[in-house]
Amino acid sequence: MKPQTALISVSDKTGLIEFAKGLQEQGIRIISTGGTMKTLREAGISVTYVSDVTGFPEIMDGRVKTLNPLIHGGILALRDNPDHVQAMQEHGIQPIDLAVVNLYPFAATIAKPGVSQEEAVENIDIGGPAMIRAAAKNFRHVAVVVNPARYPMILRELSAQEGISPETRRELAREAFSHTATYDGCIAGYLSGQTNAGMLPADLHLAYEKIQDLRYGENPHQQAAFYRAKSGVAAGVANAKQLHGRELSYNNIVDIEAAYSIVAEFQQPAAVIIKHTNPCGAGCGKTISAAYHKAYQADPVSAFGGIVGLNQTVDLATAEEISTIFVEAVIAPGYTSEALTLLQQKQNIRLLELPVKEADSREMAIKPVSGGILLQQADQVDLISEQLQTVTKRQPTPAEWDQLLFAWRIVKHVKSNAIVLAGNDQTLGVGAGQMNRVGAAEIALKQAGKLAAGAVMASDAFFPFRDTVDAAAKGGITAIIQPGGSVRDAESIEAADAKGIAMVFTGIRHFKH
Numbered sequence: 001m002k003p004q005t006a007l008i009s010v011s012d013k014t015g016l017i018e019f020a021k022g023l024q025e026q027g028i029r030i031i032s033t034g035g036t037m038k039t040l041r042e043a044g045i046s047v048t049y050v051s052d053v054t055g056f057p058e059i060m061d062g063r064v065k066t067l068n069p070l071i072h073g074g075i076l077a078l079r080d081n082p083d084h085v086q087a088m089q090e091h092g093i094q095p096i097d098l099a100v101v102n103l104y105p106f107a108a109t110i111a112k113p114g115v116s117q118e119e120a121v122e123n124i125d126i127g128g129p130a131m132i133r134a135a136a137k138n139f140r141h142v143a144v145v146v147n148p149a150r151y152p153m154i155l156r157e158l159s160a161q162e163g164i165s166p167e168t169r170r171e172l173a174r175e176a177f178s179h180t181a182t183y184d185g186c187i188a189g190y191l192s193g194q195t196n197a198g199m200l201p202a203d204l205h206l207a208y209e210k211i212q213d214l215r216y217g218e219n220p221h222q223q224a225a226f227y228r229a230k231s232g233v234a235a236g237v238a239n240a241k242q243l244h245g246r247e248l249s250y251n252n253i254v255d256i257e258a259a260y261s262i263v264a265e266f267q268q269p270a271a272v273i274i275k276h277t278n279p280c281g282a283g284c285g286k287t288i289s290a291a292y293h294k295a296y297q298a299d300p301v302s303a304f305g306g307i308v309g310l311n312q313t314v315d316l317a318t319a320e321e322i323s324t325i326f327v328e329a330v331i332a333p334g335y336t337s338e339a340l341t342l343l344q345q346k347q348n349i350r351l352l353e354l355p356v357k358e359a360d361s362r363e364m365a366i367k368p369v370s371g372g373i374l375l376q377q378a379d380q381v382d383l384i385s386e387q388l389q390t391v392t393k394r395q396p397t398p399a400e401w402d403q404l405l406f407a408w409r410i411v412k413h414v415k416s417n418a419i420v421l422a423g424n425d426q427t428l429g430v431g432a433g434q435m436n437r438v439g440a441a442e443i444a445l446k447q448a449g450k451l452a453a454g455a456v457m458a459s460d461a462f463f464p465f466r467d468t469v470d471a472a473a474k475g476g477i478t479a480i481i482q483p484g485g486s487v488r489d490a491e492s493i494e495a496a497d498a499k500g501i502a503m504v505f506t507g508i509r510h511f512k513h
């Protein structure tokens with residue numbers, strides 16, 4: 001299809017002039033709305049003003065400019081339908097074969113701090129989506145371009161013999177409907193936020209774009225792909241830069257997310273090694289290499305084939321220790337050039353770069369269930385010091401406090417039922433995903449062995465019975481942090497007091513299912 005007439009009406013004027021020049025070189029007549037026309041004319045491109053086509057001025061601050069049968073008839077007419085052709089002749093409608101439209105920047109407007117409702121509403125585009133949808137509906141005869149990134153490809157096709165192919169027009173129509181759907185979803189979300197304090201919308205419209213087809217999902221027989229949120233800040237694992245290595249797998253991405261979330265908990269240098277979303281080892285230190293050393297030494301057996309997360313630039317010393325074993329991937333805010341050179345020598349390691357982001361309590365977490373999804377606020381709450389309550393006769397020592405808080409930050413990220421033992425800013429035992437709490441504690445204690453003596457314990461949820469405290473006491477644990485709130489709290493406190501264990505209630509639970 002070789003267009004005769006293009007209508008260009010764009011808010012985002014990226015690449016506009018080069019594109020319009022290309023159209024003009026193809027002999028295509030251009031019609032435009034006010035602002036677009038001005039930009040094009042200033043660049044010496046000849047343009048027909050939309051009002052000269054409609055015979056009607058742009059009115060109401062641009063609320064009505066292209067909403068006119070002379071425009072929509074020109075876009076929607078079926079060129080091979082005699083009735084449509086006759087209607088065009090009767091009403092003096094000229095065909096429009098190419099619609100280049102992008103919309104008022106609604107998402108960017110509402111992202112501005114303190115934006116008024118009035119300003120937001122004025123940025124709801126009406127005429128643009130109407131043209132986009134009309135042109136997309138008529139893709140058999142009309143091409144619609146909503147994405148400036150498409151301009152070079154369109155010019156290439158136009159210079160070919162057959163012009164814009166039917167396949168391309170269909171693909172452009174798909175992109176166009178997706179564009180307006182995302183746009184309307186964003187408006188609905190905004191209006192819902194106005195009445196719902198922004199948290200849980202009445203309807204949920206998710207707008208994500210595929211960034212990568214994955215080789216397979218959790219298992220080789222499952223198809224999978226990786227999608228990135230279309231709007232919002234370009235942060236998080238979906239925006240990490242891969243510097244080296246084979247393509248990420250589904251399970252890699254899940255574990256990278258876990259690694260990134262844990263190290264983001266800490267201000268001081270922190271490292272973690274993840275296996276199947278749980279930390280097998282985590283550590284903090286004065287330097288990132290000291291932190292990694294602790295994370296690795298916490299459980300060298302499980303570390304093999306793990307995913308490493310670091311919250312500081314990877315230096316040579318850290319890279320050297322990482323490269324002593326096989327790890328699937330590393331995620332860190334950066335790499336020194338020596339560290340990168342060393343790690344890149346390993347073919348099988350994936351290296352990702354992503355700045356560490358502060359927790360955002362407005363983030364939401366989605367979980368699918370059959371026939372629906374669950375939506376909740378992400379678990380981003382920090383400890384509230386006024387809620388911390390020592391319930392035993394003995395207070396934790398300052399050193400125990402440090403370790404309790406370290407262990408608490410880790411246990412938050414371990415699958416429930418979760419128990420973490422820690423000492424010297426290092427995990428010593430991790431009991432993850434057990435069906436009873438004392439079972440999780442026994443696993444952690446067994447792993448820590450003799451190192452449990454003098455260590456601290458963190459539990460993601462309260463102790464339903466005193467058995468976990470008894471097990472901790474037997475292992476030599478000296479301090480415990482847990483949410484509290486069980487009907488049998490008194491029994492657990494009694495067990496702790498009997499052994500001189502200091503126990504702190506947080507008042508906050510960190511279930512992770």
Ligand SMILES: NC(=O)c1ncn([C@@H]2O[C@H](COP(=O)(O)O)[C@@H](O)[C@H]2O)c1NC=O
Pocket residue numbers: 009010011012032033034035036037062063064065066067101102103104124125126127128129
């Ligand atoms: N009301 C209309 O008839 C109308 N027709 C096109 N627009 C939008 O006006 C914008 C371009 O305006 P300008 O060329 O004046 O900068 C585009 O984002 C386009 O989607 C309209 N504006 C909003 O609804």
